[in-house]
Amino acid sequence: MLARVIQSKTIHWLGRQLSNQDNPESWLDPVLARINPMWVQAYTPARVEQVIQETADTRTFVLRPARRWTGFRAGQHVNICTEIDGVRRNRTFSLSSSPLLWESQGLVTLTIKRLPGGLVTNWLHDQVEPGQVIGLGEAFGEFLIPEPAQPVLFITGGSGITPVVSQLETMAAQDYPAPVTLLYFVRTHRDVIAGEKLRALASRHSTLRVQVIATNESEEPRFFRGEDLDEIADLKSREVYLCGPKGLMDLAGELLHQRGVTDDRIHSTFFAPPAPAQLEGAGLGGQVTFAKSDVQVGSEGDANLLEIAEAAGLKPQYGCRMGICHQCSCRKTSGTVINRLTGQVSGAGEENVQLCISVPRGPVSVDV
Ligand code: FES
Incomplete structure (x- = not known):
C-alpha cells in the first residue's frame, strides 16, 4: 500500500515537472541534484574545497566551480544560490581571489562576514563545510582596475576590502606600473581581513602602499579625516575606489570633493548603494x-x-x-x-x- 502511494506521488511529481516545458531546468535540475549536485543546470555548481577563518566573524570559502563557469575580472561580484530550509536564496558577494587563481587552479574565493540576523551569512558560517555544493551565478560589476594603468587610491572599510584584495593581487601579478595606495579602515587590528596577504603584497609590489587605520582602538575614536588624504601624492590625478559601510563612503566622498577630486574619478561598489531618491508626492x-x-x-x-x-x-x-x-x-x-x-x-x-x-x-x- 505504502509503495503504491509513493509510486503514485512520484508519477504525479514527475508529471508536474515534465509539463513545465517553458523552463526545462525546472524539472531536470531536481533530478540531477539528487544524482550529482555538480550536474545542476540552472546555475554553476561550485564545490566548497576549504573554509578559512579570517577573523572572529569573517570566513573565506574556497570554491571549485564547474568548468563551464565563465570566470571573472578582479573587483567583480557573484550571486550565490543555495537552499535553506527548502527555500531557494540568492545573495551577492565579492570575489576576493585574483582571476589568476581561477585560471591556474580552477579555484575562486568568497570572503564573507557574518551579519547579525543575516540568514544566508549565518547559514554559510554555521552549516557550510568542505565537500558541500553551492550555486554560483555569472560574475558582474564595473568596479574594475583602470586600463591603461593610472594612479589609484582605494578607500575601504571592514569587509569592503574583499574585492580590493582581488584587485591588489591582480595588480601585483601584473607589476602594475602606477602608484597604488590603500586606506583600510577597521574597528580594531583584530578585524583586519587578509592582513598577511596585504603585507606580502605591499612588500612584493613596489608601487603599493598599504595603510591600516583602526578607528576604535583607543578611548577617543579615530575617524577618517582630511589629513589622511592630504598625505597622498597627486590625489587629484588618482582614480579613487570606495568600498565599505555607507557612513565611511559618504565621508570619503565629501573629503574628496573638498580636495577637488571630481565624481568622474570616484568609483564605488554595492557596499554603498546610492541613497534612494526622494519620491514623495510623485503619485506612487x-x-x-x-x-x-x-x-x-x-x-x-x-x-x-x-x-x-x-x-x-x-x-x-x-x-x-x-x-x-x-x-x-x-x-x-x-x-x-x-x-x-x-x-x-x-x-x-x-x-x-x-x-x-x-x-x-x-x-x-x-x-x-
Ligand atoms: S536583484 Fe539585483 S538588480 Fe534587482
Whole structure:
C-alpha cells in the first residue's frame, strides 16, 4: 500500500515537472541534484574545497566551480544560490581571489562576514563545510582596475576590502606600473581581513602602499579625516575606489570633493548603494499585473515591484536587491515606473525593468 502511494506521488511529481516545458531546468535540475549536485543546470555548481577563518566573524570559502563557469575580472561580484530550509536564496558577494587563481587552479574565493540576523551569512558560517555544493551565478560589476594603468587610491572599510584584495593581487601579478595606495579602515587590528596577504603584497609590489587605520582602538575614536588624504601624492590625478559601510563612503566622498577630486574619478561598489531618491508626492503606487502568473494586486507608496510580487506570494528571481546585479530584470509590457535610486521616470511602453528598484506609478503590467 505504502509503495503504491509513493509510486503514485512520484508519477504525479514527475508529471508536474515534465509539463513545465517553458523552463526545462525546472524539472531536470531536481533530478540531477539528487544524482550529482555538480550536474545542476540552472546555475554553476561550485564545490566548497576549504573554509578559512579570517577573523572572529569573517570566513573565506574556497570554491571549485564547474568548468563551464565563465570566470571573472578582479573587483567583480557573484550571486550565490543555495537552499535553506527548502527555500531557494540568492545573495551577492565579492570575489576576493585574483582571476589568476581561477585560471591556474580552477579555484575562486568568497570572503564573507557574518551579519547579525543575516540568514544566508549565518547559514554559510554555521552549516557550510568542505565537500558541500553551492550555486554560483555569472560574475558582474564595473568596479574594475583602470586600463591603461593610472594612479589609484582605494578607500575601504571592514569587509569592503574583499574585492580590493582581488584587485591588489591582480595588480601585483601584473607589476602594475602606477602608484597604488590603500586606506583600510577597521574597528580594531583584530578585524583586519587578509592582513598577511596585504603585507606580502605591499612588500612584493613596489608601487603599493598599504595603510591600516583602526578607528576604535583607543578611548577617543579615530575617524577618517582630511589629513589622511592630504598625505597622498597627486590625489587629484588618482582614480579613487570606495568600498565599505555607507557612513565611511559618504565621508570619503565629501573629503574628496573638498580636495577637488571630481565624481568622474570616484568609483564605488554595492557596499554603498546610492541613497534612494526622494519620491514623495510623485503619485506612487497602482494596480500591478503579473501577467505570466495571472495575478493582479494593488500597491501603495514606494513599494517596488519585487516587494509587491513577493507580498502577493510570487517568487521572482533576484540577487542583490539594490539595482546592481540585474538578476531581477524582466519585461514591463505597459505602464510607468520610477527608478527608486535615481528618481527617473520610465516610458509608458514595453521595456526591461529591474523589479527591485522599480516603483509603479499608476497601472503597470510585467512578465512575471
Ligand atoms: S536583484 Fe539585483 S538588480 Fe534587482
